[in-house]
Amino acid sequence: MKRTIEAGNAARLGWLAGQIPLLALIVLCLIASALSDRFFSPININNVLMQGAVMTVITIGMTYVIICGGFDLSVGSVVALSGCVTAMAMLEAGIVAGVAAGVAVGALVGLINGLVVTRLDVNPFIATLGTMVLFRGVTFLITGGRPIVGEDGLPELFLDFAIERLFGIPYLVWLPVALFGVFHLLLHHTAYGIRVFATGGNTEAAYLAGVAVRRVRASSYVWCGALAGLAGVMLASRLQSGQPTAGAFYELTAIAAVVLGGASLFGGEGKLYKSIIGVFIMVVLANALNLANVHSYWQQVAIGLVIVAAAAADRLRRR
Amino acid sequence: MDGGALTGAAIEARGLHKRFQATLALDDVSFSVGPGEVHALIGENGAGKSTLIKILGGVHRPDRGTVEVDGRTRRFSGPRDALASGIVVIPQEMRVVPALSVAENVLIQAVPTRRFLGLAIVDRTAMARNAAALLGRLGIDIDPRARVDRLGYAERQLVMIARALSREARAVILDEPTAALEAREVERLFAAIDALKKDGVAIVYVSHRLDEVDALADTCTILRDGRAVERYERGERGRDEVIRLMTGRDIGTAPASADAGSARTLLRGPLAEEPEVAVDEGRVLGLAGLLGSGTTELLHRLFGTGRPAARIEKTGAPVGLGSPADAIRAGLGLVPGERALGLVMGLTVRENIVLPNLPLLARGLRLRKEAIDRLVESLIESVDIRPPDPDRTVRQLSGGNQQKVIFARWLAGHADVLLLDEPTHGIDIGAKAQIHRLMRRFVEDGGGIALASSEMAELLAVSDSVLAMRRGAVVGRFSREGEYTESALRSALGG
Numbered sequence: 036m037k038r039t040i041e042a043g044n045a046a047r048l049g050w051l052a053g054q055i056p057l058l059a060l061i062v063l064c065l066i067a068s069a070l071s072d073r074f075f076s077p078i079n080i081n082n083v084l085m086q087g088a089v090m091t092v093i094t095i096g097m098t099y100v101i102i103c104g105g106f107d108l109s110v111g112s113v114v115a116l117s118g119c120v121t122a123m124a125m126l127e128a129g130i131v132a133g134v135a136a137g138v139a140v141g142a143l144v145g146l147i148n149g150l151v152v153t154r155l156d157v158n159p160f161i162a163t164l165g166t167m168v169l170f171r172g173v174t175f176l177i178t179g180g181r182p183i184v185g186e187d188g189l190p191e192l193f194l195d196f197a198i199e200r201l202f203g204i205p206y207l208v209w210l211p212v213a214l215f216g217v218f219h220l221l222l223h224h225t226a227y228g229i230r231v232f233a234t235g236g237n238t239e240a241a242y243l244a245g246v247a248v249r250r251v252r253a254s255s256y257v258w259c260g261a262l263a264g265l266a267g268v269m270l271a272s273r274l275q276s277g278q279p280t281a282g283a284f285y286e287l288t289a290i291a292a293v294v295l296g297g298a299s300l301f302g303g304e305g306k307l308y309k310s311i312i313g314v315f316i317m318v319v320l321a322n323a324l325n326l327a328n329v330h331s332y333w334q335q336v337a338i339g340l341v342i343v344a345a346a347a348a349d350r351l352r353r354r
Numbered sequence: 355m356d357g358g359a360l361t362g363a364a365i366e367a368r369g370l371h372k373r374f375q376a377t378l379a380l381d382d383v384s385f386s387v388g389p390g391e392v393h394a395l396i397g398e399n400g401a402g403k404s405t406l407i408k409i410l411g412g413v414h415r416p417d418r419g420t421v422e423v424d425g426r427t428r429r430f431s432g433p434r435d436a437l438a439s440g441i442v443v444i445p446q447e448m449r450v451v452p453a454l455s456v457a458e459n460v461l462i463q464a465v466p467t468r469r470f471l472g473l474a475i476v477d478r479t480a481m482a483r484n485a486a487a488l489l490g491r492l493g494i495d496i497d498p499r500a501r502v503d504r505l506g507y508a509e510r511q512l513v514m515i516a517r518a519l520s521r522e523a524r525a526v527i528l529d530e531p532t533a534a535l536e537a538r539e540v541e542r543l544f545a546a547i548d549a550l551k552k553d554g555v556a557i558v559y560v561s562h563r564l565d566e567v568d569a570l571a572d573t574c575t576i577l578r579d580g581r582a583v584e585r586y587e588r589g590e591r592g593r594d595e596v597i598r599l600m601t602g603r604d605i606g607t608a609p610a611s612a613d614a615g616s617a618r619t620l621l622r623g624p625l626a627e628e629p630e631v632a633v634d635e636g637r638v639l640g641l642a643g644l645l646g647s648g649t650t651e652l653l654h655r656l657f658g659t660g661r662p663a664a665r666i667e668k669t670g671a672p673v674g675l676g677s678p679a680d681a682i683r684a685g686l687g688l689v690p691g692e693r694a695l696g697l698v699m700g701l702t703v704r705e706n707i708v709l710p711n712l713p714l715l716a717r718g719l720r721l722r723k724e725a726i727d728r729l730v731e732s733l734i735e736s737v738d739i740r741p742p743d744p745d746r747t748v749r750q751l752s753g754g755n756q757q758k759v760i761f762a763r764w765l766a767g768h769a770d771v772l773l774l775d776e777p778t779h780g781i782d783i784g785a786k787a788q789i790h791r792l793m794r795r796f797v798e799d800g801g802g803i804a805l806a807s808s809e810m811a812e813l814l815a816v817s818d819s820v821l822a823m824r825r826g827a828v829v830g831r832f833s834r835e836g837e838y839t840e841s842a843l844r845s846a847l848g849g
Contacts, residue, residue: 221719224721225716225719225720225721226712226715226716226719226720226721227719229701229705229708229709229712229721230709230712232698232700232701232705233698233701233705233709236698236699236700236701237694237695237697237698237699237700239694239695240694240695240696240697240698241698241709242659242677242678243657243659243678243688243690243695243696244678244682244709244710244763245677245678245679245681245682245683245709245710245713246679246709246710247677247679299700303698303700303701304700
């Protein structure tokens with residue numbers, strides 16, 4: 036009897052330790068509101084949500100790739116490429132074609148990443164480092180390094196997406212909420228999700244259990260690329276243009292968010308909602324430092340420290 | 355010689371106890387080995403041999419009891435301490451540095467240096483000379499300049515023994531050193547052990563091969579269920595008596611399937627490859643072989659790994675196996691030799707059971723949750739997984755229970771042929787008996803099993819017939835109608 040109580044306590048403690056990212060986010064919000072009474076103002080909340088929206092979409096894909104045992108450095112470049120392709124296609128053939136082209140080009144880059152990693156057996160870090168540089172170059176080539184705005188700007192309706200609201204919240208924020216719902220179900224409540232976790236947790240064992248591991252791994256890159264493509268579309272709507280320099284360091288922010296959310300970089304472990312908490316830890320931290328008038332150079336130092344500390348704390352907890 | 359000469363023992367272990375959670379791995383074990391003496395530790399898997407070695411090697415700390423080296427009590431807080439006191443363990447997986455030369459590997463802890471411009475740099479000439487001398491003392495003919503990754507397993511093992519000699523070892527512990535060796539290589543190893551003996555090194559020899567123990571050991575301790583049940587001098591005990599003491603039962607009493615009539619062949623394959631085997635309904639086919647004999651490769655081949663795709667005949671119908679998924683669809687299940695290959699440790703018991711059966715338990719993407727819960731619950735009960743918690747990650751289970759999870763996964767689907775590779779390796783005796791019962795039940799229900807094992811007693815007890823394999827080829831066939839003994843098997847294997 037006593038043993039089962041102890042076991043129960045241990046389980047509760049483990050659960051509590053798993054909620055540290057959420058607690059950290061809440062504490063961070065409280066500190067931010069103490070530092071500045073503007074933090075909880077509607078304008079600032081709106082800001083935080085807008086900033087988190089694009090990164091949330093990227094991080095959903097990154098979580099899939101990392102749980103599946105991979106890694107994707109190319110998402111930042113995909114955001115820029117997709118934003119520019121979207122703007123160009125939209126000016127030629129309208130909104131639907133533009134959005135479709137942006138997502139498709141992202142999915143295509145993801146497919147390339149997936150095939151290079153699974154068929155040519157290249158280390159994901161190196162493979163996506165290559166495609167990151169490659170597609171940034173392609174972006175500069177097709178744009179000549181200049182933003183894509185068009186003579187009369189992008190279509191009004193497309194720009195409204197980042198401005199208009201539903202129940203007081205911008206459409207741009209509703210989109211990631213819906214995507215999160217879909218991808219949460221897919222990852223945590225379907226046969227495909229179990230295969231993703233199994234492939235990332237132990238590729239050989241998953242293979243011997245009949246899982247088509249190469250296809251599953253490749254699919255995670257396709258999701259990641261397509262979602263980064265969609266993020267590029269969202270960013271183009273916000274920036275009212277396709278920017279070839281957009282998305283710099285987004286890959287690092289997304290990876291940091293996944294790590295802050297407690298997923299294992301070795302694969303096979305993680306929760307999608309925790310990665311999203313990781314996103315908002317990063318966003319709120321930057322926002323709070325801004326409100327407190329901390330110089331942007333110091334902001335980088337602070338964010339870097341938080342990432343290292345979080346990763347180290349996670350290792351200690353596992354030990 | 356100081357204190358050691360007085361007590362006469364190089365290593366003396368007294369009253370060792372070690373508990374891992376619920377398992378009492380060692381229960382009041384004492385033993386001693388003198389300088390220049392070979393002491394064999396024998397026992398079945400799970401008897402406590404490896405725990406004992408790990409305590410002597412400083413990996414585990416005993417809960418109670420002491421270890422004396424040369425008459426002085428030592429408390430090892432890690433493997434370094436054990437090494438420093440002169441105990442060298444040579445494990446089955448050897449830690450050589452593949453990219454370095456033989457000489458560098460031998461002298462890795464005693465690199466000779468010379469001064470050059472005030473810096474200590476490696477003295478290559480002295481290194482080659484010292485290494486050659488050490489190898490010569492062991493009667494080993496290996497070029498000291500050769501890179502270790504060019505050497506075979508047997509030669510790497512000799513390099514490790516030479517390294518032990520370079521450290522002035524007081525005692526060398528060899529863990530199943532011949533498991534992967536051929537007869538000729540065994541002779542060379544024995545010669546090296548003889549040389550160590552003459553140098554006054556104490557040798558602890560862990561094995562379950564009784565022929566070797568007879569040939570080599572001066573004294574022998576039998577471990578069973580964590581206790582030292584017997585200590586005897588060379589020649590004092592007959593073979594049958596030793597086996598009875600090891601297993602706690604008489605051999606040959608576990609009956610296999612009763613009727614010897616002809617049965618339906620469930621699986622034949624891999625077709626047009628050598629060897630081709632047949633697994634019959636209601637039968638256990640044993641595959642005997644030492645490490646590297648090809649039994650593992652055969653089982654994996656039958657399960658659809660490797661290129662080009664293997665072809666099999668399943669209940670008479672030809673099937674091409676492009677991947678394990680095809681084999682599973684055809685009704686095959688594999689329990690791989692390493693549990694790390696069979697399970698995803700970070701997933702739950704439920705998920706691991708469900709994983710290969712997802713095509714049956716999901717409609718498209720949607721999981722049939724109720725069906726899964728009912729199935730998993732009944733399987734946990736029938737194979738007796740403890741604790742009976744489907745949401746526990748398998749990493750938290752004991753080795754025996756992990757193995758039961760792999761069994762449960764194949765009982766969940768429609769598999770009627772199981773391919774088992776060392777399914778009871780490294781699990782405790784209770785769990786082992788349960789696995790044997792599960793196997794028995796599986797064939798009685800009309801299934802067939804191919805069982806690869808390096809444990810001859812297990813093979814003979816559980817199988818209806820046995821194929822002996824060596825270097826990827828069948829070198830002998832044994833059935834209960836003919837000679838069906840451990841020594842017949844061993845001579846076929848050339849071990």
